[in-house]
Amino acid sequence: MIARSNDTSIPVTPESRAVDGAVRSAAWHVIPLLAVGYIVSYIDRANISFAALTMNKDLGLTATQFGFIAGTFYVGYCLFEIPSNVALQRFGARRWLARIMVSWGLAAAGTCLAQGPTSLAVFRFLTGACEAGFYPGVMFYLSMWFPVEVRARAFAWFNIANPMSSVISGPLSISLLGLNGLLGLAGWRWLLLCEGLPACLLGIYMLYSLPDGPRDARWLNEDQKSALQRRLAAEQHPRKEQNLWAALRHPQMLILSCSFFCAVVGIQGITLWLPQILRHHGLSMTATGLIATVPYLLACIGLIVWSYHMDRTRAFLRNYVGCCALAALGFTVAGAVDSVPGLIVGASMALIGMNASRPAIFSLVPVHLQGPAAAAGMALVTSIGNLGGFFGPLMMGRLKDSTGSFAAGLLGLAGMLALAAVIALLIKAVARPVVRT
Numbered sequence: 001m002i003a004r005s006n007d008t009s010i011p012v013t014p015e016s017r018a019v020d021g022a023v024r025s026a027a028w029h030v031i032p033l034l035a036v037g038y039i040v041s042y043i044d045r046a047n048i049s050f051a052a053l054t055m056n057k058d059l060g061l062t063a064t065q066f067g068f069i070a071g072t073f074y075v076g077y078c079l080f081e082i083p084s085n086v087a088l089q090r091f092g093a094r095r096w097l098a099r100i101m102v103s104w105g106l107a108a109a110g111t112c113l114a115q116g117p118t119s120l121a122v123f124r125f126l127t128g129a130c131e132a133g134f135y136p137g138v139m140f141y142l143s144m145w146f147p148v149e150v151r152a153r154a155f156a157w158f159n160i161a162n163p164m165s166s167v168i169s170g171p172l173s174i175s176l177l178g179l180n181g182l183l184g185l186a187g188w189r190w191l192l193l194c195e196g197l198p199a200c201l202l203g204i205y206m207l208y209s210l211p212d213g214p215r216d217a218r219w220l221n222e223d224q225k226s227a228l229q230r231r232l233a234a235e236q237h238p239r240k241e242q243n244l245w246a247a248l249r250h251p252q253m254l255i256l257s258c259s260f261f262c263a264v265v266g267i268q269g270i271t272l273w274l275p276q277i278l279r280h281h282g283l284s285m286t287a288t289g290l291i292a293t294v295p296y297l298l299a300c301i302g303l304i305v306w307s308y309h310m311d312r313t314r315a316f317l318r319n320y321v322g323c324c325a326l327a328a329l330g331f332t333v334a335g336a337v338d339s340v341p342g343l344i345v346g347a348s349m350a351l352i353g354m355n356a357s358r359p360a361i362f363s364l365v366p367v368h369l370q371g372p373a374a375a376a377g378m379a380l381v382t383s384i385g386n387l388g389g390f391f392g393p394l395m396m397g398r399l400k401d402s403t404g405s406f407a408a409g410l411l412g413l414a415g416m417l418a419l420a421a422v423i424a425l426l427i428k429a430v431a432r433p434v435v436r437t
Helices: 014-029 031-046 048-059 063-091 093-113 117-131 134-143 148-159 161-177 187-196 198-209 222-234 251-271 274-280 285-291 294-313 316-336 340-368 372-386 388-403 407-424 426-430
Strands: none
Touching (some): 014 031, 014 148, 031 048, 031 093, 031 117, 031 134, 031 148, 031 161, 031 187, 048 117, 048 161, 048 187, 048 274, 048 285, 063 117, 063 251, 063 372, 093 117, 093 134, 093 187, 093 198, 134 148, 148 161, 148 294, 161 187, 161 294, 161 340, 187 198, 251 316, 251 372, 251 407, 251 426, 274 285, 294 316, 340 372, 340 407, 372 388
């Protein structure tokens, strides 16, 4: 999964072989479990896009109302993101990540009880509040296992769960909608219930199987544990900020947060509306579920290929800017070419860029911060950034209601991704980083 780095400055010694062995073991024991958790989390936050195919009519929602309600998830998520990561530092990754999964699973499944716009918005808010801290917590946790020369790949193999969740979600959600009428429940209620509960089971399993760090891993020998910890300790630098609260006002983190906000507007703008855009072109429910998976399959491939390039160059900032630029171009194509093929090509470009931007931006955080400060910095970037998850769906809904077309919304998303790239470049103007970006 994660091979030895091509960095020739690291000689092949018994120490480096022990580190390589530890990294390979961690890649197989840690990443798959966390990735499955992320698949479930993303299905639970995005499945409302498929539920909307029948739910909006049942609950009498306009496009603007749906966009607002879909985005309330991110209000709860952002409000509790930083406190959740502070708690992770106190209680340990294993306990806190398990708590997050069980609570968000209950809230996500409970969304099936919604009776109108208000109750639906409340359940979406609670799901976001319960899930807060999962993604930045995992990013910080992975940085405790993987040295800088392979970190982008580690982040990418975890982040592949994001597009992969959409590959799974489409056919699965359409199938669950087919349960309409079973036991007197609407299909969209079965969808939300059945896709929410697995998080609870996975959280319980994680509590008993996930080590708090390399020192607690039963599948590493003592040489591997010691060598990996020495390698990670050698990456610590006196110029990097270590104070948790100082990280929240660190200029580079504020810039990255604003840039990620613009990027997430695009990510959620397309994720939560793609099924309805495809239906707008006259596709059947089955065709919508299948065709919606194509851009995400391509995004999986693009994410992994791009992450290997990032690790070779370690030019994380330039790669992040390039990802945002590709996504902006993709949204422009999707909005300008009014056809299903044009939409798929454009959405594929956009999703490749946006998904590859995640390992790039979260590899930038440890460039400037370390220890508890890195955890707080990742939480800050995710917290402010994910506010874009509220504005993206809302922007698409308003533009759809006002113009009668999705084209204006897609072009608006293109503008936000272009702005994300421009904002990120300000990092160079603020301060010189510790390592090359």
